Amino acid sequence: MADQYAQSGEAVRPSDVAAMPAIPAIRWDEPPEGPVLVLLDQTRLPAEETELVCTDPPALVQAIRTLAVRGAPLLGIAGAYGVALAAARGFDVDEAADALAGARPTAVNLAYGARRAQAAYRKAVAGGADEQQAAAAVLATARALHKEDAEASARMAVHGLALLDELMPGGRPRVLTHCNTGALVSGGEGTAFAVALAAHREGRLRRLWVDETRPLLQGARLTAYEAARAGMPYTLLTDNAAGSLFAAGEVDAVLIGADRIAADGSVANKVGSYPLAVLARYHHVPFIVVAPVTTVDPDTPDGAAIEVEQRASHEVTEVTVPFVPVTGAEVGGGISVAPLGTQAYNPAFDVTPPELVTAVVTEEGVVSPVTTEGLAELCARSRQV
Ligand code: MRU
Numbered sequence: 001m002a003d004q005y006a007q008s009g010e011a012v013r014p015s016d017v018a019a020m021p022a023i024p025a026i027r028w029d030e031p032p033e034g035p036v037l038v039l040l041d042q043t044r045l046p047a048e049e050t051e052l053v054c055t056d057p058p059a060l061v062q063a064i065r066t067l068a069v070r071g072a073p074l075l076g077i078a079g080a081y082g083v084a085l086a087a088a089r090g091f092d093v094d095e096a097a098d099a100l101a102g103a104r105p106t107a108v109n110l111a112y113g114a115r116r117a118q119a120a121y122r123k124a125v126a127g128g129a130d131e132q133q134a135a136a137a138v139l140a141t142a143r144a145l146h147k148e149d150a151e152a153s154a155r156m157a158v159h160g161l162a163l164l165d166e167l168m169p170g171g172r173p174r175v176l177t178h179c180n181t182g183a184l185v186s187g188g189e190g191t192a193f194a195v196a197l198a199a200h201r202e203g204r205l206r207r208l209w210v211d212e213t214r215p216l217l218q219g220a221r222l223t224a225y226e227a228a229r230a231g232m233p234y235t236l237l238t239d240n241a242a243g244s245l246f247a248a249g250e251v252d253a254v255l256i257g258a259d260r261i262a263a264d265g266s267v268a269n270k271v272g273s274y275p276l277a278v279l280a281r282y283h284h285v286p287f288i289v290v291a292p293v294t295t296v297d298p299d300t301p302d303g304a305a306i307e308v309e310q311r312a313s314h315e316v317t318e319v320t321v322p323f324v325p326v327t328g329a330e331v332g333g334g335i336s337v338a339p340l341g342t343q344a345y346n347p348a349f350d351v352t353p354p355e356l357v358t359a360v361v362t363e364e365g366v367v368s369p370v371t372t373e374g375l376a377e378l379c380a381r382s383r384q385v
Contacts, residue, residue, distance in 0.1 A: 023049050025074055025184050026146075028081055028139070035088045037081050041068045042184060046225040057086045057096040064103040064110070067216060071185025072259045072295055073149050076109030080142035083117035087135035093121045105307040106268055106349050107259040108297040117141050146187045152292040152363035153188025160195030160290050160361045161202070163368075164253060167286050167358075173199065173252035176209040176242065179270035180222035181257035181290070191290040192255040193226060195361070200232045208234040209251065211242060213270060215315045215346065239272050246283040254280050258291040258360075265354030265370035266303030271347050277356035286358040293362045293382040296375055303351040316344035 023040045030036075034055070041052040043066060052068050054060040060082040063069050069078045079100045086096030097118035101111035117138050124137035164173055175196050182193035189197055199205040208227055213219035220236055227234035237245060245251055254276050260268040267273070267289050280287040300306055318334030338344075359368035360375070364382045367374040 023051065025186070026069065026077055026081065028084070028142070035085060037078070037085050039063055039069045039078075040184070042070055042222060043068050045184075045221050054082075054085065056089060057082050057091055057099060060085065061099050061103045064100070070218075071180060072107040072109045072257065073153075073187070073191065073292055074185045075104065075107045076113035076294060077142070077146050077149055077187055079110045079113030080117040080138075080145045083114055083121065084135065084139040084142045087121055087131075087138045090131070093118060093138075104309055106309045107295075108300070109259075109292075109294050112294050113142075113145055116145065149186055149292065150188035152294075153186050153190055153194050155363035156191055156290050156292065156361055157189065157194040157198040159363070159366055160192075160255070160288070161198045163288065163359055163361060163366050164195070164199060164204075168252060171252065172204050172206040174207040174209065174250055175199070175205065176211065176245070176251045176254045176276065177223060178211040178219060178239075178254075178256050178273055178276055179213045180218040180226070181255075182223065182226040184222050184226060185257070190226075191257040191292070192288075193223065193257075195255055195288075195290055197230055197232070200230065205232060206252075207250075208232050209242075209245060210234050210236045211239050211272065211276075212236060213272060214239055218270065242276060243279055246279045246285065249283075251280075251283070251285050254285060254287045256287075256289055258289050258295050259349055260300060260306055261289070261291060261296045261360060261375065262300040262302050262306055263296075263298050263375065264302045264372050265357060265360065265367075265375055266306065267352045267354075267357055267360075268303070268306045268308065268349045269352070271350045274350040274352045274356075277352040280358075281356050287352075287356060288359050288361060289352075289357055290361040293364055293379060296360075296362070296379055298376065298379055303353060306349075306351055308351070309348040311346045311348050313342070313344040313346060316346050317342050 025040050027038050029038050037054040039052045041050045044050045082100040083097050086093050097114045101114040120141035121134050121138045124134040182190035196208050210223045211219045224236050256273050258267045258269050277287045317338040320334035354370040357370045359366050364378050
């Protein structure tokens with residue numbers, strides 16, 4: 001079966017890849033008109049690489065809700081820069097931090113980033129800083145978080161690759177991934193995708209199976225885009241095809257990211273992750289979660305306590321071309337693929353219980369088996385650094 005797919009990764013010609021500009025997922029800029037946060041608009045990918053310029057916190061909140069900027073670690077970075085933008089532009093910082101932290105409920109990193117930046121502002125003001133100095137302190141915090149995330153990403157790749165080696169000594173795994181976890185969600189090269197990329201660079205990735213990730217197609221639009229840019233051997237599949245792929249013995253490991261990991265090790269990630277965990281267990285395939293320590297939330301005791309974002313029906317009932325999700329409306333303005341008025345069940349995430357997770361890989365190391373104690377020890381270690 002593998003041979004029939006051998007062409008897929010080579011479908012992107014080197015010239016195509018070189019032609020793609022490398023726009024960072026997020027950057028702070030200070031043009032003469034005042035500071036702005038510039039996002040690579042992920043709703044337009046892969047058709048267009050367009051920048052979205054946010055001049056105020058409400059614009060950033062909207063960008064977060066429409067998934068122009070998305071993915072747990074990047075949401076944390078965006079939250080922090082959003083508070084920096086509020087401070088630099090004279091907005092009410094506490095109000096902005098609340099709006100940003102609550103823009104999407106599941107990824108714990110978003111609130112973490114916004115609240116950390118807010119705390120930096122309050123500390124500066126309490127220490128006698130004027131508005132300008134306080135704004136500079138918040139920006140420094142956002143930049144620090146951005147840098148920390150890039151470093152965490154590199155360390156996760158090292159730990160993840162070592163784990164793959166341990167599980168499959170000398171092997172060239174075929175890795176299945178879901179949603180998007182690369183440089184588009186991170187200050188660095190990402191989480192799960194960074195591990196696959198590290199394996200690829202060492203010539204040890206046999207294939208990256210990319211789930212399309214309905215309904216917003218983060219796999220097809222974004223992971224395939226990143227895999228193509230990196231020249232990785234990848235093949236796209238519909239989410240429904242994963243079962244037959246496992247049954248055919250074509251998957252050696254599942255690597256996914258996380259939006260929130262509860263204290264007991266329950267993992268919230270893009271909807272469709274849980275069925276993959278069940279499949280992986282049935283087929284004796286390791287199911288590996290890669291996430292920075294900031295995604296572990298000791299304040300959320302278990303999976304039942306994780307708030308799962310529910311999104312609009314039209315993301316399922318309509319198809320938009322070019323792909324631009326519309327939020328906050330009854331209809332999205334796309335082409336209906338279901339009878340008018342159809343309501344859809346559209347959770348953005350699902351929760352995988354810890355007993356189905358082989359390992360959680362973080363920048364601080366690997367937790368396996370996944371236990372409350374193991375995760376608590378990891379968080380404590382991280383706080384000491
Ligand atoms: O709705 P999204 O696109 O923000 O969801 C993103 C995911 O579910 C990712 O898998 C998760 O954030 C991990 S990214 C390191």
